Every structure is written in structure tokens, then in C-alpha cells.
Amino acid sequence: MHIGQVAARTGLSLRTIRHYDELGLVRPSARSQGGFRLYTEADVARLMVIRRMKPLGFTLEEMGELLSITDRLDNSSAAALETAEREQLLARLGRFEQATRERCAALRTQLSRAEEFAADLQRRAGQLTAGTS
Amino acid sequence: MHIGQVAARTGLSLRTIRHYDELGLVRPSARSQGGFRLYTEADVARLMVIRRMKPLGFTLEEMGELLSITDRLDNSSAAALETAEREQLLARLGRFEQATRERCAALRTQLSRAEEFAADLQRRAGQLTAGTS
């Protein structure tokens, strides 16, 4: 799949997708002979992970780290992974999980503050408009 | 009030507060003879407005615009404000109100996506840990 269609499906801009490639965050699985980026469904799935994580305020570097952790846990056959490394990966995954929960909570407070602000604004606008009569 | 206390009360960094001063977004009401920024309660209130708006993704410029609109609507005596200008200000305020509602909605979808992501992560971590036994 070409980059344009990936952009349409993920809601990310072409520029952003190229940026993620440059950083090594989500590399296209292949290139056409002419040099066009070619993405697979799995690549799109990785982009969607990023899209969902982003509101939580993780840096691109952190998201790349998480992707590489899950890649290694999923794609290595269980036997091929030394116990020590597996433990370490699971520990890091756990820290991500905790951070995610914390940031979700932070996002909820932000949202409620924002809604409070929206309500204030609406009330004030209403008052001022009413005063016009 | 000095900048440090303002930072403590608003939860903004010193750098951020100075940045807002540099941009003319929230100017300290005075300076000490030695040059320290001196903030009033009203200044802090302005900073809190920004703090609440920020999660909605408004630019600092837009927030400055909103602050100046409400300032003019509040601080000018009703008579001193020409009807035409007042109309214009109210119209702009209305656009802000609409944008705020839209962005609140967007924030809610982002939050739900993030929570979905958090749930996924938790489920996957649980599975992997269980496999360890």
C-alpha cells in the first residue's frame, strides 16, 4: 500500500508518516523499484498504536521502545528468549502499563477541567448576549 | 506575588510563565525595583484560564485572543463600547465557544481510544506474565 492510502486510513499526514520512517519508528516493509514506500497491514497497525498512544503524551522515542518490546515478546519463539531478557522485557512492559494508567487519569482530569472551562465560556457568552437586548 | 509562588499555585513552570510574559500573553502587573516580576490574583486567574484551555489544543496566540476579547467585553463600560465592535467581539466569542465544544468532543474520543489502548496493554501484559509460570 502506498503512503497516501496509509494516510487516509490512519488519519496521519503524509509528512508525519515519513517522519516516523525517518526516525525508524515505523518503517515501510518495502519500497517499490521506483522508491515509493510500501506499507503492509501490520505497518498500519503499528501506526494505529502510535495514534492511540499519542494523546497520552508519550514521546515518539518511548512509543518506539514499547513497540520494540512487544515485537520481541511476540515474535521470538518462547524458547529462543532467555529467561533473563524475557523478565526484563516484562518488567519494562509493566512500567509502561503503569505509566499508561497514570496518564489516562491525568487526561481525565484535563478533560474535566476543559469541560468546566467550556461551561464557563458558554455561561458568560449567554450572559453577555442576553445583556444586548 | 513573585514568580515562584505563581508557579507553585498554577502548576506551570517558571520558564513557561516567563514565556507567556515574553509573548505578551500574561504580563506581570508590576515589577519590583530590582526587576522581579510581581503578579496579582487577577494575573494568576489569567494563567489558570490558559492552563484549562491548553489541553484543548489552542495555540498561545488563540488563547491570547480570547483573553483580550473577554477583557474588552468585561472591562469596558457598556456604554463606552460601540455596538458594532461589541457585536464583533461577541461573534468571535461565539466561534471560540463552538471550537471549545468541538475540541472537548475530540478530547473525549482521544481519551476513550487511550483507555482502549490501556486495556489492551493490560490484557497483553497479563497473558504474557501468566505464560511465565
Added chain:
DNA sequence: CTCTACCTTAACGTTAAGGTAGAGATTCGG
């Protein structure tokens, strides 16, 4: 005084992304 905590400006760095230009690749109608 002098010490300490707090404050100042100035300048450069960072992160994440958008803009632009000019060249090359693909594709589609004829």
C-alpha cells in the same frame, strides 16, 4: 556584610510536525 534562596536576561537546544521545491514514478485515457 554575607549567606542563601530566589530571581533576572540571553542564547542555544529539543521535540514533533508542517511547508516547499524540484525531480522522478505511476497510472490512466486515448
Added chain:
DNA sequence: CCGAATCTCTACCTTAACGTTAAGGTAGAG
């Protein structure tokens, strides 16, 4: 098979909103 219309490429420039570091000035307690 060919030319036009799209699409994509790389490379570089720009922006927003701060963070960081350096080098120092200030307020007030002792």
C-alpha cells in the same frame, strides 16, 4: 505505446512551546 494527471521522492527550511545552561542580580535573615 504516449502524454497528462497524480502521486511520491528527498532535502532542506520553519514553527511552536517550551527546556537548559550560563552568568549573574536581588531580598531579607542573621
